Amino acid sequence: MADIPSAHHPSAPHHENRLAKEKSPYLLQHKNNPVDWYPWGEEAIEKARKENKPIFLSVGYSTCHWCHVMERESFESEETAEVMNEKFVNIKVDREERPDIDKIYMAFVQATTGGGGWPMSVFIAPDNLKPFYGGTYFPSKRQYGRPSFVELLNRIDSLWHTKRSDLIEQADQVIAAIRDNEEQESKANAGEDKMSMEELQDVLLVNAFRQISKGYDAKLGGFSRAPKFPRPVVITAALAYWWQTKNNSALEMVLHTLHGMAEGGMYDHLGGGFHRYSVTPDWQVPHFEKMLYDQAQLVISYLEAYQITKDPFYARIAEETLQYVVRDMAAPEGGFYSAEDADSLPSHDSKEKSEGAFYIWAEEEIDRLLDATDAKIFKEYYGVSSEGNVDPDRDPHDEFTGRNIVWKVTSAGEVGQHHGLDVSAVEESLKRSRKTLFDFRKHRPRPHLDDKILTSWNALMISAFAKASQILQKPEYLDVALKAKDFILRELYSDGVLIRNYRHGRSTIRAFADDYAFFVTALLDLWEATFDPSTLETAIAVQAKMDELFWDQARGGYYSFESNDPYHVMRMKEDYDGAEPSPNSYAAMNLVRLANMLHSDKYKSQALKLLEAFRVRICEAPIVLPHMVVAAALWGLPPKQVVVAGQMQDSRTRDLLSLVRSVYDPHQVLLLADGGAAHQFLKKHGLEFLQSDDMSINGVPAVYICENFTCKLPITDKQVLLKALIGEVKGQMI
Numbered sequence: 100m101a102d103i104p105s106a107h108h109p110s111a112p113h114h115e116n117r118l119a120k121e122k123s124p125y126l127l128q129h130k131n132n133p134v135d136w137y138p139w140g141e142e143a144i145e146k147a148r149k150e151n152k153p154i155f156l157s158v159g160y161s162t163c164h165w166c167h168v169m170e171r172e173s174f175e176s177e178e179t180a181e182v183m184n185e186k187f188v189n190i191k192v193d194r195e196e197r198p199d200i201d202k203i204y205m206a207f208v209q210a211t212t213g214g215g216g217w218p219m220s221v222f223i224a225p226d227n228l229k230p231f232y233g234g235t236y237f238p239s240k241r242q243y244g245r246p247s248f249v250e251l252l253n254r255i256d257s258l259w260h261t262k263r264s265d266l267i268e269q270a271d272q273v274i275a276a277i278r279d280n281e282e283q284e285s286k287a288n289a290g291e292d293k294m295s296m297e298e299l300q301d302v303l304l305v306n307a308f309r310q311i312s313k314g315y316d317a318k319l320g321g322f323s324r325a326p327k328f329p330r331p332v333v334i335t336a337a338l339a340y341w342w343q344t345k346n347n348s349a350l351e352m353v354l355h356t357l358h359g360m361a362e363g364g365m366y367d368h369l370g371g372g373f374h375r376y377s378v379t380p381d382w383q384v385p386h387f388e389k390m391l392y393d394q395a396q397l398v399i400s401y402l403e404a405y406q407i408t409k410d411p412f413y414a415r416i417a418e419e420t421l422q423y424v425v426r427d428m429a430a431p432e433g434g435f436y437s438a439e440d441a442d443s444l445p446s447h448d449s450k451e452k453s454e455g456a457f458y459i460w461a462e463e464e465i466d467r468l469l470d471a472t473d474a475k476i477f478k479e480y481y482g483v484s485s486e487g488n489v490d491p492d493r494d495p496h497d498e499f500t501g502r503n504i505v506w507k508v509t510s511a512g513e514v515g516q517h518h519g520l521d522v523s524a525v526e527e528s529l530k531r532s533r534k535t536l537f538d539f540r541k542h543r544p545r546p547h548l549d550d551k552i553l554t555s556w557n558a559l560m561i562s563a564f565a566k567a568s569q570i571l572q573k574p575e576y577l578d579v580a581l582k583a584k585d586f587i588l589r590e591l592y593s594d595g596v597l598i599r600n601y602r603h604g605r606s607t608i609r610a611f612a613d614d615y616a617f618f619v620t621a622l623l624d625l626w627e628a629t630f631d632p633s634t635l636e637t638a639i640a641v642q643a644k645m646d647e648l649f650w651d652q653a654r655g656g657y658y659s660f661e662s663n664d665p666y667h668v669m670r671m672k673e674d675y676d677g678a679e680p681s682p683n684s685y686a687a688m689n690l691v692r693l694a695n696m697l698h699s700d701k702y703k704s705q706a707l708k709l710l711e712a713f714r715v716r717i718c719e720a721p722i723v724l725p726h727m728v729v730a731a732a733l734w735g736l737p738p739k740q741v742v743v744a745g746q747m748q749d750s751r752t753r754d755l756l757s758l759v760r761s762v763y764d765p766h767q768v769l770l771l772a773d774g775g776a777a778h779q780f781l782k783k784h785g786l787e788f789l790q791s792d793d794m795s796i797n798g799v800p801a802v803y804i805c806e807n808f809t810c811k812l813p814i815t816d817k818q819v820l821l822k823a824l825i826g827e828v829k830g831q832m833i
Contacts, residue, residue: 118191122602124549125161125193129170133180136191139200144666147188147225153259154223155187155252156230158194158201161549162388162440164454165236166218172239173248179239182249186256188225195437195553196600198611199660202671206277208233222255228668229270278669284715296710299718300735307721307728308340308349314722315352316380320359322352325380329360329373331396332676332684336725338403339732339765350407357404360397361416362507367458368481369505369537370427371419373397375441383506384493387441387455387546391428392679394420395559402563402570406763414571421567424560425579427548433586434552434601435560444544457546459502460536461487468539469532476518476525477532482508551602554591554610555679557583558617565624569760577628584625587618588637595644612657612673615645616682619689623696630747630771632780635696642689646705649682655712657683674716676726683709687730695738695768697784698808706734733766737807741824742789744772744813745800752800758817759802762824772803 119130121138129136137143139156147154157174159166173179183189194201194217201219207230209215214235221233232255237248246254258266311333314322321327334353341349360366363382365374373393374385398417405413428436442452449456462485466474482488482503489499511525518525561580568577590605591598597610597618622638625631649657651672659673659682673681690706693699710717710731713724721728741759745752752773759769772778774792781789788803788810795801801813802820814820 122551122604122606123161123193123196124547124551124602125159125163125166125195126191128161129174129191132170132174133177133184134174134189135180135184136189139190139192139197139666143188143190144225144228150188152186152188152225153231153255154225154228155183155189156192156200156204156219156221156223157190158192158204158219158221159217160193160195160438161547162390162438163217164386164388164441165216167442167452169218169220169236169248173237176239179249179252182252186252187222194219195549196551196606196608198613199664199667202659202673203668204230204233206669206671207273208235210273210277224267224270227267227270228666229267229274231266231270274668281672296707296714296731297735299714300732303717303721303728304336304340304343304732306718307336307725308346310720310722311337311725312348312352319381320352320356321377321380321382322356326376326378326386327365327380327382328376328678329365329393329397330676330678331400332680332726333722334400334403335765336721336729338407338763339729341407342763342765343732353400354404354408357401357413357416361401361412364504364506366416367423367505368507369458369533369540371421371423372427373420379493383504384489384499385455385504387458389439389546390678391424391435391437391553391556392559394424394428395556395563396680398563399566402566403763406570406761417567418571421564421576421579429579430550430552430586432552432590432601433582434557434590435583437549437551437553437556439545439549440547443546447544449544453498454496455498455504457540457543459499459504461501462503464539465503465532465536468535472518473528473532473535476514476520476528479514479517480507480509480511480525480529481505551600552586552591553600554587554597554614555617557587558614558621561621562617562624565621565628569628572757572760580621580625580628584621584634595640597641597644609661612645612649612659612682613679613685615641615649616657616685616689619645620685623689623692627769630773630777632776635777635780638689639693642693645686651712655708657686657709672712674713674724676724680726681724683713684724684726684730687727688733691730691734692768695740696770697781698738698786699784703734706730710734729765736766739764739767740770740803740805740808740810741767742770742772742794742803742805742810743800744794744803746773747771749800754817755800755802755820758820759824762821764824 114131114133116130116132116136118126118136118138121127126138192200204221205215205219208219208221212234216235218236220235220237221230223230237245237251239248241247311322322333337349337353340346359382363377365377365382365385372389375388375390375393376386378384378386398420401413401417424435430436441454443457444452445456462483465477465483469477487499487501488503511522515522515525561583564576564580568574568580590601597614598605599608599610599614600606619638619642622634626635626638648661651658656672658670662670673683675681676684687706687709690702690709694702694706713727717724717728717731743752743756743759770781772789772794778789788805788808796813796815799815801815803810803813804823814823
């Protein structure tokens with residue numbers, strides 16, 4: 100197993116604790132701390148119960164900046180470790196590996212402090228595992244209005260010995276309040292005075308867009324104040340609203356935001372891919388971490404923008420991001436790694452890492468590496484200066500002094516005017532320069548790579564590659580998606596059950612609801628890319644297993660984790676589409692798609708029960724669950740199928756498929772009627788309109804646009820088809 104030293108120090112100290120036996124990169128980063136860390140599990144919990152000590156739970160992830168800071172300040176300190184080891188049983192959890200533990204205790208922290216984040220620091224009673232005090236980062240010295248970490252440890256220890264019953268009572272009250280909130284929302288969802296889902300169809304997306312537009316930055320793009328997080332589910336909802344209403348203001352907001360992100364420092368202009376978020380409102384200064392789930396979802400946002408506008412800018416950003424993932428995030432086994440850190444060593448001789456060191460540039464470096472003309476063009480286009488291009492007010496830790504973030508500050512046309520060049524010459528110069536600097540950058544110390552393979556995030560990435568293969572008509576992307584799908588089925592799927600993650604072999608952690616929901620989505624996207632019936636069969640099987648393990652029979656909706664863990668103090672349903680969408684939102688969309696593909700009342704009915712379980716939330720605060728709002732809006736529309744009839748080896752069939760895939764339509768499902776295995780599979784599921792083995796027109800491939808499983812007259816002409824797909828002409832029903 101590869102050695103993973105402490106996050107900040109390239110040489111590890113002599114200590115070694117129990118985390119050395121773990122596979123998680125985050126836990127391995129802490130294996131040499133003097134803290135006597137345990138992984139979450141029976142050994143640690145039983146020790147705390149036997150010794151009657153509170154548990155200190157520290158939750159983070161390997162590319163978390165403030166996790167690194169707290170490690171350096173406190174967990175590497177012999178003095179702090181002595182207090183921790185004497186008075187507490189200390190447990191480390193990788194939130195990406197164990198999102199169940201993270202969600203349970205984050206709910207407590209948010210309820211008691213009004214906020215949350217990582218590292219998460221929680222003190223837990225050993226007998227019932229209920230939390231009685233929590234927060235996030237605690238500094239080693241008094242600052243930011245917080246006590247020092249050692250002061251906090253001693254205070255908690257004192258309270259544990261003098262007011263233990265009060266602490267436990269407080270923990271009981273908070274957990275009861277969290278459970279009561281869910282109970283009250285369930286009762287509200289079931290209220291008889293509420294509008295039905297059918298009655299809500301006309302207002303769901305309208306209300307969602309109203310809330311989305313309130314947060315829109317009309318000057319700089321984005322849907323929040325700084326820090327600006329790329330929340331692709333909001334883009335999904337805005338584009339669906341545009342599709343339904345043709346309100347161009349929604350599309351303009353999305354395109355403005357996509358340009359802002361891709362032209363700012365949040366995008367890696369040299370190597371492709373997006374950083375986690377922008378610290379500044381103008382997208383200049385990012386938090387330099389790169390997460391797989393961001394790449395996956397943003398690729399789809401840019402692909403959909405390309406479908407709508409046909410502007411190659413959006414296709415280029417999507418492709419550069421996909422190429423980054425293939426180059427730097429793809430595992431030889433077939434899956435994708437999780438993340439790259441924000442911090443790295445500025446040079447191979449450096450002792451301390453710093454934020455963004457891998458990505459930023461001194462003017463001298465650029466002048467040295469590029470020829471004079473190219474250097475002038477590059478510096479003007481990307482705003483490079485000898486002092487650095489980050490305002491000191493935006494650099495509280497002085498990490499960017501004399502350094503430059505690559506971000507677009509002007510246009511190629513303006514640069515060309517200054518240098519007597521046309522736009523194409525400027526763009527060629529910039530392309531040469533980016534390549535030269537990228538090649539040089541490869542020799543710098545790279546940021547830490549979290550090389551665990553998560554089922555859920557891999558599923559998101561599979562969807563991105565599958566969609567790219569269709570929209571961009573590039574089969575090489577489908578090959579990548581299929582390789583990753585095969586990896587999951589081979590390594591992370593056994594006896595119908597998914598496993599959460601893989602690193603040097605599969606883990607023992609069973610998958611969670613998001614793993615199942617995202618993987619069903621990936622399989623449905625692959626079905627539309629390949630028409631391989633085994634893929635659709637697997638999607639149906641995975642959906643059934645998700646229903647078995649996570650479905651709430653009494654109230655509807657999916658719990659985030661299974662019911663059989665004795666160390667869970669409560670069971671929760673994810674009701675927020677954040678950087679990682681809720682599995683309930685993805686499951687709602689999956690059920691709608693399956694219903695529309697297979698003419699299934701079962702899936703249609705289950706989708707309704709799921710949506711009803713979150714009715715109050717999507718009605719009163721649709722911005723919280725925008726992806727579910729889209730699923731709810733599509734649930735209420737008559738099912739739409741686009742059937743391509745013809746043989747795949749016929750170029751005319753492929754041309755028709757390419758045309759269908761080029762049009763943005765979040766509602767349609769794509770089916771193939773070729774008389775082959777996929778066609779026969781659909782016939783077995785009772786799709787009466789596909790009963791004929793040859794639906795071509797005298798051997799000429801055709802497209803049937805069907806509504807509610809009744810088809811209009813077939814179309815063979817591509818121009819007529821395009822108009823029909825975008826709604827400019829209405830076909831006659833057969």
